[in-house]
Amino acid sequence: MPRTKSLKVVFAFASTAQAVYMEQCARKDNAPGRMIPLPREISAECGMAWCAPIEEKAALEQMAKKYGAEVEGVYELLL
Numbered sequence: 168m169p170r171t172k173s174l175k176v177v178f179a180f181a182s183t184a185q186a187v188y189m190e191q192c193a194r195k196d197n198a199p200g201r202m203i204p205l206p207r208e209i210s211a212e213c214g215m216a217w218c219a220p221i222e223e224k225a226a227l228e229q230m231a232k233k234y235g236a237e238v239e240g241v242y243e244l245l246l
Contacts, residue, residue, distance in 0.1 A: 172245045176224040177203075178231070179211035179240040186215040192234040199223050206246065211239050218246060 180186040190202050200219030205211055219227055221243060231238050 174221045175218050175244055175246045176221050177242045177244050178217040178238050179205060179209050180213040181237060181239045183213050183215060185237045186213050189217045189236045192230055192236055196230055198227060198230055206244055208244060209242055
């Protein structure tokens with residue numbers, strides 16, 4: 168049975184170090200999401216991205232700002 172796609176928020180980064188930093192910040196704040204390979208639809212320097220439910224977009228943007236995580240782009244994708 169194929170997996171049902173749902174709308175997700177995807178954070179892209181300029182470096183792997185920033186992607187890992189975002190993951191650390193999310194774990195510290197118990198924020199939802201997980202690291203995924205960068206989807207083909209997105210062009211970024213780093214090959215990793217943070218993916219979470221779309222409902223968490225604003226909270227994750229605030230968290231990234233709070234910790235100074237350098238996000239290259241924020242996207243909404245069906246994954």
